[in-house]
Amino acid sequence: MSAPSCNDRALLNDWHVVADCLALTLDVPFTTRLMGVDLIVTRSVLDTRIVRADTGHRVCSEGRYGFVWACLGKPERDPFYVRESDEIDRHLLSGGSIAVNVSGLRLVENFLDMGHFPFVHTGWLGEEPHTEVLPYNVTVTEEDEILATECKFYQPIASPTAQQGMLVDYTYKVIRPYTVALYKSNPVHPTRMDVIVLFVQPVDEDNCVAHSYLCYLKDGMEAAAVRSFMQLIFAQDKPILENQVPKRLPLDPRAETPIRADIVSIKYRRWLGERAITYGAIPLHVASSAGVNGRMEG
Amino acid sequence: MITLYDYELSGNCYKLRLLMSFLGVDHTVVPVDFYPGREHKADWFLKLNPLGQLPVLQDDDLLLRDAQAILVYLAAKYDTSDCWYPRDNPALLGEINQWLAFADGITGTASAARLHDALFYDFDIEAARAGAHRLFRILDEHLWFGEQEGRDWICSAAHPTVADIACFPYVMLSEEGGISRQDYPAIRRWCDRVKRIKGFIVMSGVFPAGPAKAA
Ligand SMILES: N[C@@H](CCC(=O)N[C@@H](CS)C(=O)NCC(=O)O)C(=O)O
Numbered sequence: 001m002s003a004p005s006c007n008d009r010a011l012l013n014d015w016h017v018v019a020d021c022l023a024l025t026l027d028v029p030f031t032t033r034l035m036g037v038d039l040i041v042t043r044s045v046l047d048t049r050i051v052r053a054d055t056g057h058r059v060c061s062e063g064r065y066g067f068v069w070a071c072l073g074k075p076e077r078d079p080f081y082v083r084e085s086d087e088i089d090r091h092l093l094s095g096g097s098i099a100v101n102v103s104g105l106r107l108v109e110n111f112l113d114m115g116h117f118p119f120v121h122t123g124w125l126g127e128e129p130h131t132e133v134l135p136y137n138v139t140v141t142e143e144d145e146i147l148a149t150e151c152k153f154y155q156p157i158a159s160p161t162a163q164q165g166m167l168v169d170y171t172y173k174v175i176r177p178y179t180v181a182l183y184k185s186n187p188v189h190p191t192r193m194d195v196i197v198l199f200v201q202p203v204d205e206d207n208c209v210a211h212s213y214l215c216y217l218k219d220g221m222e223a224a225a226v227r228s229f230m231q232l233i234f235a236q237d238k239p240i241l242e243n244q245v246p247k248r249l250p251l252d253p254r255a256e257t258p259i260r261a262d263i264v265s266i267k268y269r270r271w272l273g274e275r276a277i278t279y280g281a282i283p284l285h286v287a288s289s290a291g292v293n294g295r296m297e298g
Numbered sequence: 299m300i301t302l303y304d305y306e307l308s309g310n311c312y313k314l315r316l317l318m319s320f321l322g323v324d325h326t327v328v329p330v331d332f333y334p335g336r337e338h339k340a341d342w343f344l345k346l347n348p349l350g351q352l353p354v355l356q357d358d359d360l361l362l363r364d365a366q367a368i369l370v371y372l373a374a375k376y377d378t379s380d381c382w383y384p385r386d387n388p389a390l391l392g393e394i395n396q397w398l399a400f401a402d403g404i405t406g407t408a409s410a411a412r413l414h415d416a417l418f419y420d421f422d423i424e425a426a427r428a429g430a431h432r433l434f435r436i437l438d439e440h441l442w443f444g445e446q447e448g449r450d451w452i453c454s455a456a457h458p459t460v461a462d463i464a465c466f467p468y469v470m471l472s473e474e475g476g477i478s479r480q481d482y483p484a485i486r487r488w489c490d491r492v493k494r495i496k497g498f499i500v501m502s503g504v505f506p507a508g509p510a511k512a513a
C-alpha cells in the first residue's frame with residue numbers, strides 16, 4: 001500500500017513520536033508509518049535506529065519522554081520541551097499509544113474542544129445541563145503557539161482522584177500542528193496543574209496514532225490510575241473521531257457547522273492555513289492560501 | 299466478596315460489569331494495566347490465570363477465568379429471578395451455552411481486529427475481519443428469524459440471557475476493528491434492545507441508546 005507523501009516542509013523537518021519505548025522489544029523490528037513513509041524501528045542495547053522501508057536509508061531519531069522520535073527531513077528545532085517533566089513530584093508516563101482512523105489534525109481539534117464533554121464523556125468530564133462553554137481567551141504566543149486560557153468547565157469526575165464534581169480550570173496550548181497540551185487544575189493542589197501532552201503521529205492523511213504523555217502530581221494518585229483514566233476518556237472519543245466526515249480537517253472555517261468550530265478551533269484552522277500546513281487537512285482554495293510550498297521560519 | 303480483575307477497554311471485562319449491574323451485585327475492581335503495561339502477563343497475574351488473559355474474578359475462595367464461565371457462575375449464584383441462566387431448563391441451558399461458545403468466537407475475530415487496528419497487535423487482520431463477518435451474518439440471520447417469531451433475544455426465552463451479554467460487547471465495538479454493521483440490521487435492532495435493559499451501563503466506546511423511537 002502506498003500513501004501520498006507529505007510536502008509540508010514544516011512537518012518534514014520536525015520531530016514526530018513514532019513509538020512508545022515500552023512497546024519495543026529489544027532487537028525486534030517494529031514497523032510503523034510516518035506521513036506515508038513506512039519506517040522500521042529497531043531498539044538495541046546501544047541505540048535505537050530508524051530506517052525507511054522503501055530506501056533503507058536511516059532517518060534521524062531521538063529518545064525523549066519515553067518515546068522514540070523520528071524526523072524524515074533535517075530537524076530545524078528540538079522536540080517540544082515539556083517543562084513539567086523536570087518536576088520530581090510528578091508521575092511521568094505514557095498513556096499508551098492508540099491508533100485512530102482519522103486525520104491527526106482532527107484529533108488535536110477534538111482535544112481542544114470542551115463542548116463535547118457532556119455528550120461524549122457523560123458523567124466524567126461533563127454532564128447535562130452544564131453544557132455551556134463559557135467565554136475564554138485565545139492568543140498566539142511569541143513562540144507561535146496557540147494559547148487558550150481561562151477555560152472553565154463543570155466536571156462530575158475530573159480526575160482519577162476526584163471525590164465530587166468541580167469547576168475545573170483549563171489551559172490549552174497548541175504547540176506544533178500535531179502537538180497539543182492541556183493543563184488542568186489538580187484537585188488536591190488547586191494552584192498547580194496536571195499536564196497531558198498529546199503527541200500525534202500523522203501516519204497518513206487519514207490515520208494517526210495518539211501518543212499521550214501524562215505529567216500528573218503524584219500526591220494521592222497512583223500511576224496506574226492516571227493511565228487508566230486517560231484511556232477511559234480517550235476510548236470514548238475514539239468512535240466519535242472515527243465517524244467524522246471527512247476524515248481530514250477542512251481549513252475553510254465555513255466548511256462545517258459552527259457548533260464544532262468554536263473560537264479555539266477557528267483559530268487552530270486559521271493558524272494551520274497561515275503556516276501552509278496541508279497534510280491531513282483540506283486546504284483553503286489555492287487563491288487564498290500561501291501555496292503548498294509556503295515557507296516557514298524554523 | 300467479589301473482586302473483578304478488570305481493564306476498562308476490555309469487552310470481556312465489560313460483560314461481567316454489565317451482568318453485575320443488571321443483577322445489582324456489589325464488587326470491587328482491581329484495574330490491570332493491560333496496555334501498554336502488559337500486566338496480564340506479569341508473574342503475579344499468571345498465578346491467577348496461567349493463560350495470561352483478562353478477566354479473572356474472585357469470589358471468596360473461588361477463582362475463575364473466562365468471561366463466559368464467570369457469567370454462568372454469577373447468574374447461577376446471584377440471579378434471584380433465575381432468568382439470566384435458568385438452571386432448571388435444560389433445553390434453554392443448552393442453547394445458552396451454544397451461544398456462549400459463539401461469543402468466544404466473536405472475541406477471537408472481532409476483538410482481535412480491534413486489537414490489531416487500535417493497539418498494534420500482530421494479527422492477520424483480513425482473516426479476523428472475514429471471520430467476524432461470517433459470525434455476524436449467522437447472528438443477524440438468527441435474530442431476524444427470531445423477530446419474525448416474536449423473539450427479541452438470542453435464546454428462546456421471553457427475556458435476555460447471559461448469551462445476549464456475552465455476544466454484545468465485541469459486536470458493539472466491531473467498528474473499531476474496521477467491521478461495519480451496516481449489513482446487519484437485525485443485529486443493530488438487537489443491540490438497541492440490549493441497551494434498553496434496565497440497569498444497562500456503558501463502557502468507553504459504547505454509547506447509551508438514543509431516545510426511544512416512536513413505534
Ligand atoms: N475466552 C476468554 C478470552 C479472554 C480474552 O481474550 N481476554 C483478553 C482481554 S479482553 C486478553 O486478556 N488477551 C490477552 C491474551 O490473550 O494474551 C474470555 O472470554 O474471557
Ligand SMILES: [Fe+2]
Pocket residue numbers: 110116120121233237
Ligand atoms: Fe473528548
